[in-house]
Amino acid sequence: MRLLVLGGTQFLSRAVAADAVQRGHEVVCASRGQSGTVPPGTTLVRWDRDQDAPAPLTDGGPYDAVVDVARQPSHVRRALAALAASPPSDPHWVFVSTISVYADDADPAGPGAGRLEDPVPDDVDLADDPDAYGGLKVACEQLVLDAAGSAVVVRPGLIVGPGDPSGRFAYWGRRAGDTGELVGPGxxxxxxxxxxxxxxxxxxxxxxxxxxxxxxxxxxxxxPFADLVREVAPEATVTWLPDAFLEAEGVEPWTGPGSIPVWLPRPEYDGMLAHDARPALDAGLVVRSVAETARDTRLWLESDPAARIGGITREREADLLARWRARTT
Known part of the structure; x- marks a missing residue:
């Protein structure tokens, strides 16, 4: 298979390119090449997707499949147009979307059942309007499904593991194998x-x-969150602090330096991390244990001093535990 990965230098798109090379496929990565390196064995074609596609991309021969992780509709339109103008081929598109396309975070309903955000057809700077993310991805999905002859849309939830640039699961990966006392949120x-x-x-x-x-x-x-924490640190003592206490103490949910990552307010987010995995598993997804992911994330953190770890510090965590004990004794 000749595979075009639109990206290939960061986290998921880089992992896709690396996996495809390991399987013996010919892989072309199209990116600016400024945010990292492409995996060994791939070919880099430099492309700023705010510009028209370069000739080496469109004249390099047909592709069997394309993987795209874009979030700006103009980037998707430009890629679809470029491949339509390339040598005769019928590439299969794999568009990587997000569960943020669902408008109701309390509802775990998936494709065909969950209500979607209104599409945002024009590019938006997410630094100015992060809430536009879901609508942008809805618009990108529609572009691919309307224009590609053969396509699949995948909507990931929280992507974790070594190399995670968000720092969210790194918070838990840092605790992999810990034997002390941990905060269980909510x-x-x-x-x-x-x-x-x-x-x-x-x-x-x-x-x-x-x-x-x-x-x-x-x-x-x-x-259950308790099972995730148990897989991360099976020998640790976990003290579960109620949502109301954490909120009163100013702890933020989900992400950020003052947060406990992955923790979400309930019930308004009951559905966001509770989607049905069975259709994906039936379609060939194979998952490893959270324990393995946490262990490998910790090993990555220990090997890369520049790796980002989100969430509250251990000192802040200890302070929360002390304040909880003072309140309940």
Missing amino acids: DPASLVQVIDVRDLAAWIVTLAERRTTGTLDAVGPAM
Whole structure:
């Protein structure tokens, strides 16, 4: 298979390119080449997607499949037009969207059932309007499904693992194997789900190989938060602090330096990390354990001093535990 990866230098798109090379496929990565390197064995074609596609991309021969992770509609339009003008081929498109396309975070309903955000057809600077993200991805999905002869849309939830630039799961990866006392945020029965970037990348390559069509949530099995923490640090003592206490103490949910990552307010986010993984598993997704992901994330953190770790510090965590004990004794 000759695969075009639009990107290839960061996290998921880089993992896709690396997995495809390992399977023996010919891989071309199209990116500016400014945010990292492409995996060994791939070919880099430099392309700023705010500009028209360069000749080496369109004249380099037909592609069997394309993987795109774009979030700006103009980038998707430009890519679709460029490949339509390339030598005769019928590339299968794998468009990587997001579960943020769903408008109701309390509802775990997936493709065909979950209500979507209104599409945002024109580019938006997400630094100015981060809430536009879901609508932008809806518009990108529609462009691909309308224009590509063969396509699949995958909607990942929280992508985790080594190399994660968000720092969210790194917060938990840093705790992998810990034996001390940890904060468990909120209700231990609240459902959460993650997907390892390596598992998602491998599945995307499989979808390209099989020319799978349709729309699928790209999620691992949902589990109680208590099970996730137990897999991360099975020997640790976990003290679960109620939502109300954490909110009163100024702890933020989900992401950011003052947050406990992955924790979300309930019930308004009951559905965001509780989507049905069965359709993806039936379509070939294979997932590893959270314990393995956490272990490998910690190893990556220890090997890369520049790796980002989100969330509150250990000192802040200890202070929260002390304040909780003072309040309840």
